[in-house]
């Protein structure tokens with residue numbers, strides 16, 4: 001793919017992936033302390049249950065366990081965890097912050113460790129054996145969480161501390177932790193009666209199974225479906241790197257000598273952008289947008305109907321009008337109405353821009369005598385032609401300057417300038433990895449003090465989820481001594497020829513910086529309690545640090561030093577950078593509309609209440625009512641909307657990317673209003689009020705402390721090249737304490 005200008009992370013398919021239970025929503029799972037007797041004799045032989053050994057506060061024991069160890073380790077760690085919870089809940093002394101809230105923070109360590117490994121395997125090493133474990137364990141883990149939340153004696157103790165919180169002399173961080181624990185328990189049904197609790201647990205278990213099924217159906221469609229190109233003529237228009245990717249994709253599937261376009265975004269989008277074979281574009285486009293919607297055993301629509309029904313019932317049970325109201329209560333936006341207000345403020349200008357973009361493309365097609373009306377499978381192809389005509393900008397001109405490894409060095413340099421961090425690869429074999437493609441880097445601060453580890457898993461392979469994401473293996477904390485962070489960045493770059501540097505697109509470069517922003521959010525964490533660390537913030541705030549970091553890719557300092565030609569070593573020419581900058585707002589109509597259509601459908605599906613929903617009809621009718629341009633399809637149609645249906649985390653939450661981008665655009669202008677991207681004073685404020693505080697401060701307060709005011713919408717509209725309104729949403733209201 002080619003330069004796309006500034007696009008929000010949602011469009012980059014980013015998910016932040018937290019194996020740790022999410023502190024904004026779930027109470028922490030609990031864990032045996034050292035010295036606690038393990039239940040079964042087999043436990044002592046299970047390497048996954050041991051403390052992480054090795055350097056840097058211990059590292060995951062890759063290479064020392066079998067996949068078959070994962071399930072018994074999860075079962076055993078859950079059981080031990082429940083025993084610990086019972087011990088806290090059954091304490092004879094009156095509840096205090098220390099014996100209840102802090103005690104809960106100290107539990108859950110072994111289960112956290114096992115879940116980390118389990119999460120790595122389900123997302124990056126997902127073969128048949130792992131899938132079988134996932135199918136079995138998903139509902140069990142959900143039930144486990146319910147057993148903690150529904151422990152009445154535990155909740156009474158939390159509630160007692162909560163009621164007394166103003167008299168206990170707590171620090172602000174402790175105050176917030178008490179508030180979060182209490183609120184999270186209530187939100188998950190701690191106040192329900194026994195019968196209601198039983199029903200809630202049953203719903204959660206059913207949902208967990210449905211999520212796993214949805215995820216696996218989607219993965220199966222992406223891994224197994226493809227269009228095989230038989231002859232050279234089918235490759236017309238494709239760049240060398242796309243040809244090579246298609247060739248190796250075919251070879252790895254036993255089709256040497258042919259070319260395969262597999263059904264993932266990273267394979268499909270470049271084809272749609274470059275191929276001059278219109279009928280093949282249509283065929284591949286249809287394959288891609290029909291993932292999970294083919295009326296066969298892997299069709300996801302029935303699962304969606306069930307998921308929506310169960311979510312609506314659960315919301316009612318918990319006392320909320322809809323699932324959307326329940327989900328948004330503890331976010332920065334607070335209500336579905338505020339989220340919709342922002343989306344609607346952006347929707348109309350974006351649609352208006354799409355009509356202009358289509359007119360530009362139609363003019364090109366007419367001029368070329370193509371005798372077509374622009375269809376969805378033409379959009380990327382003709383947008384590319386318009387880009388070349390309007391901005392004289394070509395992917396193949398830019399790509400030779402974007403080497404994956406040089407840009408990685410560029411990210412490290414930015415982390416040094418902004419936060420004083422240093423990165424050095426661990427090459428002494430002291431840190432094992434789960435796959436030979438994975439590299440580990442040690443992170444230190446300016447004084448050489450150890451900060452954490454950063455794992456980098458950049459390449460696509462079978463069994464690895466598509467897209468790019470960050471995974472927090474171990475959060476920072478200093479409750480009982482400093483615990484150093486471990487995070488990873490994961491991507492799906494297609495390996496090129498051996499021995500040649502991997503060249504990536506401008507978009508991929510932005511994705512790289514984006515995920516690194518999440519990693520820095522984890523690495524800079526400076527809190528006491530682990531459940532408040534790093535990225536454990538509300539989900540409409542969590543994409544803010546990552547989207548903000550994307551901006552540094554296009555800074556002069558990074559481009560001059562790290563965007564260097566892979567053959568000549570020459571920095572990217574200033575004229576080319578100017579073209580890139582001029583093209584920043586190009587195609588923003590398309591980008592914004594394909595994203596917002598998904599975000600609006602997500603929100604409206606979850607505002608619809610308990611009435612049965614036919615997803616296909618709902619999608620069609622809602623899009624028609626919104627005035628969806630017929631040349632664009634949702635970025636994620638409902639049957640493949642993994643953000644929303646493979647778990648709760650981003651349900652009624654896909655809007656978060658726009659929300660976060662609004663904040664990140666506003667924050668970037670703080671640098672521009674000062675001395676520029678490397679302004680030390682602004683960078684320090686960013687560190688002190690955003691990157692280091694985790695969830696110890698309410699996000700709205702944290703942002704205000706950084707910026708000196710609330711965020712507004714104007715910077716976002718400028719960033720996307722839309723008309724700037726006089727005033728807009730996302731301002732002047734305070735989020736929850």
Ligand SMILES: [Zn+2]
Nearest residue numbers: 009014016546
């Ligand atoms: Zn992200």
